[in-house]
Amino acid sequence: MTPSPKNSQMLSIATSHDDFTYDLLVIGSGPGGQRAAIQAAKLGKKVAVVERKAVVGGVCINTGTIPSKTFREAIMHLSGYNERGLYGSAYAVKDDITVQDLLLRTSSVMSHELDVVRNQLHRNRIESINAEASFMGPHTVRLRDVRGHGDGWRDVTARHIVVAVGTKAARDPKIPFDGQRIIISDDILDLRELPRTVTVIGGGVIGCEYASMFAALGVRVTLIDKRPRLLEFVDHEITDVLAYQMRQNRMTLRLGEAVKAVEPFTDRLGQRVKVTLASGKEIVSDMVLYSIGRIGATDRLNLEAAGLSADERGRISVNGHYQTSVSHIYAVGDVIGFPSLASVSMEQGRLATCHAFGVPTQSVPELFPYGIYTIPEISTVGKNEEELTSAGVPYEIGKAQYREIARGQIIGDEQGTLKLIFHLDTRELLGVHIIGTGASELIHIGQAVMAFGGTVDYFVNTVFNYPTLAECYKTAAFDGINRLGSAPLLEPKLEPAKEVGEVV
Ligand SMILES: Cc1cc2nc3c(=O)[nH]c(=O)nc-3n(C[C@H](O)[C@H](O)[C@H](O)COP(=O)(O)OP(=O)(O)OC[C@H]3O[C@@H](n4cnc5c(N)ncnc54)[C@H](O)[C@@H]3O)c2cc1C
Numbered sequence: 057m058t059p060s061p062k063n064s065q066m067l068s069i070a071t072s073h074d075d076f077t078y079d080l081l082v083i084g085s086g087p088g089g090q091r092a093a094i095q096a097a098k099l100g101k102k103v104a105v106v107e108r109k110a111v112v113g114g115v116c117i118n119t120g121t122i123p124s125k126t127f128r129e130a131i132m133h134l135s136g137y138n139e140r141g142l143y144g145s146a147y148a149v150k151d152d153i154t155v156q157d158l159l160l161r162t163s164s165v166m167s168h169e170l171d172v173v174r175n176q177l178h179r180n181r182i183e184s185i186n187a188e189a190s191f192m193g194p195h196t197v198r199l200r201d202v203r204g205h206g207d208g209w210r211d212v213t214a215r216h217i218v219v220a221v222g223t224k225a226a227r228d229p230k231i232p233f234d235g236q237r238i239i240i241s242d243d244i245l246d247l248r249e250l251p252r253t254v255t256v257i258g259g260g261v262i263g264c265e266y267a268s269m270f271a272a273l274g275v276r277v278t279l280i281d282k283r284p285r286l287l288e289f290v291d292h293e294i295t296d297v298l299a300y301q302m303r304q305n306r307m308t309l310r311l312g313e314a315v316k317a318v319e320p321f322t323d324r325l326g327q328r329v330k331v332t333l334a335s336g337k338e339i340v341s342d343m344v345l346y347s348i349g350r351i352g353a354t355d356r357l358n359l360e361a362a363g364l365s366a367d368e369r370g371r372i373s374v375n376g377h378y379q380t381s382v383s384h385i386y387a388v389g390d391v392i393g394f395p396s397l398a399s400v401s402m403e404q405g406r407l408a409t410c411h412a413f414g415v416p417t418q419s420v421p422e423l424f425p426y427g428i429y430t431i432p433e434i435s436t437v438g439k440n441e442e443e444l445t446s447a448g449v450p451y452e453i454g455k456a457q458y459r460e461i462a463r464g465q466i467i468g469d470e471q472g473t474l475k476l477i478f479h480l481d482t483r484e485l486l487g488v489h490i491i492g493t494g495a496s497e498l499i500h501i502g503q504a505v506m507a508f509g510g511t512v513d514y515f516v517n518t519v520f521n522y523p524t525l526a527e528c529y530k531t532a533a534f535d536g537i538n539r540l541g542s543a544p545l546l547e548p549k550l551e552p553a554k555e556v557g558e559v560v
């Protein structure tokens with residue numbers, strides 16, 4: 057992407073002198089902004105991070121990743137969910153779990169993570185500025201005081217700028233959100249009580265994760281999505297297992313259905329909400345969680361002053377180095393769109409800074425993993441069956457069920473599945489897709505083998521600790537090779553094993 061002639065001229069004027077306030081100015085203190093700033097500080101650059109909220113950490117620490125994952129952990133423990141396979145469906149560590157029980161753990165983890173980030177910024181001598189940033193020119197940013205009356209401001213300049221402003225939840229102006237009965241995911245931390253019934257609108261990652269959590273607590277959940285499948289980008293066999301498990305947890309899935317109206321009402325049973333679908337169905341519940349996606353938080357950035365623009369969902373487009381159309385302005389994290397993960401945002405922040413200051417890097421975005429903390433957990437890396445089929449790549453699969461593995465029996469996970477996809481001719485590992493306990497940790501074994509160009513034979517030739525879930529890799533590899541008929545094992549590419557009896 058090249059700057060327009062007008063912007064190029066502005067650029068050359070501004071970079072003709074060296075007296076910028078900062079070498080790098082980062083807008084937004086979420087995972088993307090933090091890593092961009094720390095990388096620049098490590099290179100000895102003068103750096104500042106601007107954050108409009110009173111606390112640093114972004115959606116990741118304050119409303120998204122950290123609170124939702126801790127909430128989930130508290131639910132898994134207190135509800136005894138993982139032990140139900142062993143001790144029966146009535147097993148629970150605590151009866152009558154309250155929101156307060158769940159939030160106790162959440163707030164302590166959040167405050168610890170906040171300390172870690174604050175310390176990191178401080179230790180690296182990164183200036184942390186509590187203000188709202190907006191562009192006044194391609195190198196000039198206005199910092200508006202958002203504390204107190206919020207009427208003070210000052211302008212600063214920077215040689216390079218990283219925009220890491222993240223996203224905010226999409227809302228429909230016709231829906232009367234009130235933070236208790238009709239909510240977005242940010243409101244979960246402020247709930248006063250747990251609902252008995254919930255309708256989740258939007259079966260994306262956020263909708264599926266929270267729907268699973270509520271269902272594990274025994275809440276009756278209805279999940280609505282306008283698409284016919286949950287989590288469209290995930291291997292369909294894996295999402296079929298998820299949908300089965302959700303239904304086992306008494307969830308009702310209304311897929312391929314559009315929502316016509318969301319109306320709060322009060323009757324003798326108390327305050328409730330009615331969701332009317334375009335098909336005429338009506339769903340009544342205590343609470344509605346609206347999770348139909350997120351939009352880039354670019355509306356107050358005055359992008360035009362820098363020669364930039366955003367699309368209809370507030371996203372900024374970038375090239376492979378995370379440069380926007382104005383080459384010294386980078387954008388990273390959720391504001392650039394898919395995959396919108398904390399893990400990926402961090403890496404993008406680091407890569408953007410390295411590029412800005414001429415530090416060579418290596419990155420393989422095709423091997424970025426995805427961890428989805430539904431119940432059961434899902435994790436994937438590489439290609440799925442649908443992608444390979446539409447690309448015309450010949451492949452075979454190999455599967456292992458957790459119940460075939462001693463560790464699966466020990467922990468009582470009957471549904472867990474690990475699936476390998478490998479090239480039919482070369483046997484190179486093309487994708488790993490897991491649903492079940494520990495999926496988001498287990499995935500990294502497959503990711504490493506893929507990074508080194510390994511084949512499915514690697515798993516056959518490797519000894520895994522016993523009893524572990526990692527053994528699923530070996531079982532799945534045998535399954536895959538057996539599907540090939542009598543084809544012999546290939547020579548392992550990684551760390552060739554010694555012949556039996558060979559003198560070492
Ligand atoms: C409920 C939920 C659960 C999630 N779970 C996971 C998960 O399990 N794993 C995972 O990898 N990802 C998860 N994510 C996604 C993850 O949180 C995001 O990918 C990540 O936070 C994006 O980082 P970021 O740096 O782009 O922006 P953010 O974390 O969104 O931070 C952006 C910051 O910029 C600030 N800002 C915005 N505009 C301005 C301005 N004009 N001036 C100054 N400051 C500004 C904002 O206040 C905010 O603090 C989850 C998200 C949600 C909502």
Ligand SMILES: NC(=O)c1ccc[n+]([C@@H]2O[C@H](COP(=O)([O-])OP(=O)(O)OC[C@H]3O[C@@H](n4cnc5c(N)ncnc54)[C@H](O)[C@@H]3O)[C@@H](O)[C@H]2O)c1
Pocket residue numbers: 257258259260261262263265280281282283287313314315347348349350394395396397426427428429
């Ligand atoms: N574990 C994780 O890594 C994790 C967890 C939570 C969130 N996130 C990130 O946060 C981002 C936002 O998540 P999200 O779930 O809000 O968005 P999403 O884009 O993942 O899903 C939105 C869903 O809502 C559906 N939808 C849209 N409009 C609708 C309507 N009118 N009625 C019914 N359904 C409708 C879409 O079909 C889609 O399935 C994701 O991109 C994700 O990467 C990641």
